Amino acid sequence: MSWIAALGRAALGLLAAMGRVAMFFGTSVTHLLRPPFYPRELALALLNIGWLSLPVVGLTAIFTGGALALQIYAGGARFNAEAVVPQIVAIGMVRELGPVLVGLMIAARVTSSIAAEIATMKVTEQIDALVTLSTHPMKYLTVPRVLAATLVVPLLVAVGDVIGIFGGYAVATGTLGFNAAAYIQNTVDFLQMRDITSSLVKGAVFGCIAALMGCYFGMNSGRGAQGVGRATKGSVEAAAVLILAANFVLTGVFFSV
Amino acid sequence: MITLDNIHKSFGDNHVLRGVDLHVARGTSMVIIGGSGTGKSIAIKTILGLVTPEKGTITVDGQDVSQTGDRDAFLARFGMLFQGAALFDSLPVWQNVAFRLLRGSLARPKEEAHEIAIEKLRRVGLTPDVADRLPAELSGGMQKRVGLARAIAAEPEIIFFDEPTTGLDPIMAGVINDLIREIVTEMGATTMTITHDMTSVRTIADNVAMLHGGKIRWTGPVADIDGATDPYVDQFIHGRAEGPIETVR
Numbered sequence: 001m002s003w004i005a006a007l008g009r010a011a012l013g014l015l016a017a018m019g020r021v022a023m024f025f026g027t028s029v030t031h032l033l034r035p036p037f038y039p040r041e042l043a044l045a046l047l048n049i050g051w052l053s054l055p056v057v058g059l060t061a062i063f064t065g066g067a068l069a070l071q072i073y074a075g076g077a078r079f080n081a082e083a084v085v086p087q088i089v090a091i092g093m094v095r096e097l098g099p100v101l102v103g104l105m106i107a108a109r110v111t112s113s114i115a116a117e118i119a120t121m122k123v124t125e126q127i128d129a130l131v132t133l134s135t136h137p138m139k140y141l142t143v144p145r146v147l148a149a150t151l152v153v154p155l156l157v158a159v160g161d162v163i164g165i166f167g168g169y170a171v172a173t174g175t176l177g178f179n180a181a182a183y184i185q186n187t188v189d190f191l192q193m194r195d196i197t198s199s200l201v202k203g204a205v206f207g208c209i210a211a212l213m214g215c216y217f218g219m220n221s222g223r224g225a226q227g228v229g230r231a232t233k234g235s236v237e238a239a240a241v242l243i244l245a246a247n248f249v250l251t252g253v254f255f256s257v
Numbered sequence: 258m259i260t261l262d263n264i265h266k267s268f269g270d271n272h273v274l275r276g277v278d279l280h281v282a283r284g285t286s287m288v289i290i291g292g293s294g295t296g297k298s299i300a301i302k303t304i305l306g307l308v309t310p311e312k313g314t315i316t317v318d319g320q321d322v323s324q325t326g327d328r329d330a331f332l333a334r335f336g337m338l339f340q341g342a343a344l345f346d347s348l349p350v351w352q353n354v355a356f357r358l359l360r361g362s363l364a365r366p367k368e369e370a371h372e373i374a375i376e377k378l379r380r381v382g383l384t385p386d387v388a389d390r391l392p393a394e395l396s397g398g399m400q401k402r403v404g405l406a407r408a409i410a411a412e413p414e415i416i417f418f419d420e421p422t423t424g425l426d427p428i429m430a431g432v433i434n435d436l437i438r439e440i441v442t443e444m445g446a447t448t449m450t451i452t453h454d455m456t457s458v459r460t461i462a463d464n465v466a467m468l469h470g471g472k473i474r475w476t477g478p479v480a481d482i483d484g485a486t487d488p489y490v491d492q493f494i495h496g497r498a499e500g501p502i503e504t505v506r
C-alpha cells in the first residue's frame with residue numbers, strides 16, 4: 001500500500017507547488033498595479049528578453065521552416081499532394097511550431113538567466129538588501145521581467161512565424177521548384193485571423209510562464225552555488241513543461257470546433 | 258527604542274535563538290559579540306523582518322515590528338550593512354550607495370544623489386574614481402566600505418553594522434570605528450554593531466551584549482566589560498582557547 005501513499009504524497013506536493021506558483025503570480029499582479037513602478041527595469045527587461053533574443057529565435061525558425069517544407073513535400077509526394085507545402089508550412093509554423101519553439105527557446109535563454117540572476121542575488125543577500133532599502137523585490141525584480149516577457153514574446157513569435165514561413169519558402173522555391181509568387185499567394189490566402197491570434201496569445205502566455213518560472217525558482221532558491229544550480233535547472237524544466245501543457249490547452253481552446 | 262523579548266528562531270533542528278532579550282536605548286550604540294555561528298546576524302535580521310522568529314516580540318518605539326502598516330516607511334528609518342556587503346552587482350558603485358536616493362519615497366535629483374554618494378564614499382575612505390566601477394572590480398574590504406556608505410547614505414535613524422571592520426587593514430578599521438562612533442554622537446543615530454574585534458568594541462560601544470547558547474549571556478556598559486566576572490565574557494574578550502566556551506579541535 002506504500003506506493004499509494006507515495007503517489008498521494010506526490011500528488012499533494014504537486015498541488016501545493018501549483019498553489020504556491022499561483023500565489024506568486026497573484027502577488028506579482030497586485031504589485032503590477034500599485035506604485036512605485038520601475039520603468040528603467042522594465043526597459044532593460046524588454047531589451048534583454050526581446051531584442052537580444054532575436055538572433056536565436058530567427059535561426060530556430062528558419063531551420064524549422066526549411067525542414068518542415070522538405071518533410072511535407074516528401075510526405076505529400078506519397079499521395080500526390082506535394083502542392084500543399086505552402087499551406088501546411090504556414091499553418092504548422094503559425095499555429096504550433098512558431099509559438100512552441102520560440103517559447104522553448106525563451107525558456108532556455110531567458111528563464112535560465114532570470115533564475116540564475118535572482119537566485120544569486122538571493123544567495124548573496126542582495127534580495128535582503130533590497131528589502132532594507134525599502135524596495136520590494138517583487139516590484140523591482142519580478143514585475144518588470146514578467147511584464148516585459150508577456151509583452152514582447154508575442155512579437156518574437158510573430159517574427160518567428162514570418163521567418164519560419166520564409167524558411168519554407170526559400171527551400172520550396174530554391175530546391176523544390178515552387179513558383180515564388182504563387183507560394184506567397186497560397187500562404188496569405190490560406191492563413192486565417194484565428195491562426196494569427198492564437199499564435200500571439202500563445203506567445204503572451206508562454207512569455208509570462210517563462211519569466212514567472214525564472215523569478216519563482218530564483219526567489220525560492222536554496223543556499224550556495226548548489227542552490228543556484230538547482231533553481232536554474234528547476235526553472236527551465238518547469239517552464240518547458242508548463243509551456244507545452246499550456247500549448248495543448250490553448251490549441252484545444254482555439255481549434256476544437 | 259529597540260526591544261527584543263524572548264526571541265526564538267530555529268532552522269530545522271538547529272535551534273539558533275533560544276529566548277533573546279535585549280534593549281537598545283535611543284541614541285546609543287550597542288555592540289553584539291559572540292562566537293561564530295551563535296546567531297548574531299540572524300538576531301539583527303529578525304528586527305528588520307528579514308527573518309521571522311517563531312516566538313517572541315520585537316518592538317521599535319513601542320510598536321510591534323510584525324504589525325507595521327506601511328513597511329516602506331518603517332524600513333526607511335533603517336540602514337543595514339550586511340556581513341557580505343550584499344552590493345547589487347549589476348549597478349555601479351555610486352548607484353549602489355545612492356540606491357535609496359534614486360527611487361522611492363526618498364528620491365531626489367540624480368546629480369544630488371551622485372554628489373551625496375561621492376561624499377559618503379569619501380567618508381569611508383574611498384576616492385571618487387571607484388564611483389563608476391562595478392562592485393565585482395573592488396577588493397573585499399572596498400566592497401565592505403561601499404556597503405557601509407550605502408547603509409549611511411540616507412542618514413537613517415537606526416543603523417545595523419554586521420562586522421564593519423572584518424577584512425580591513427588596522428588603519429582603515431580605525432577610520433571605520435571612528436566613523437561609526439561619529440554617526441552615533443553627531444547624528445544621534447541608534448546603532449547595533451556586530452564585531453569580533455575588541456578594538457572596535459571599545460571604540461564603538463556604549464553597551465555590549467554577548468550572545469551565547471541562543472541567549473544574551475551578559476550585557477552591560479562597555480566600561481564594565483573588563484571587570485565582568487562571567488567566565489564566558491572573560492574567555493571571549495581575552496581570546497583564550499581554554500574556558501567554558503567549547504572549541505572543537
Ligand SMILES: Nc1ncnc2c1ncn2[C@@H]1O[C@H](COP(=O)(O)OP(=O)(O)OP(=O)(O)O)[C@@H](O)[C@H]1O
Binds near residue numbers: 273291292298
Ligand atoms: N538561511 C539559513 N538556513 C539555515 N540555517 C541558517 C540560515 N541562516 C543562518 N543559519 C544558521 O544559523 C546559525 C547562526 O547564523 P548567523 O549567521 O546568525 O551566525 P553569526 O553569529 O552571525 O556568525 P558569524 O560571526 O560567523 O557571522 C548558524 O548555525 C547558521 O548555520
Ligand SMILES: [Mg+2]
Binds near residue numbers: 297298299340419
Ligand atoms: Mg554573522
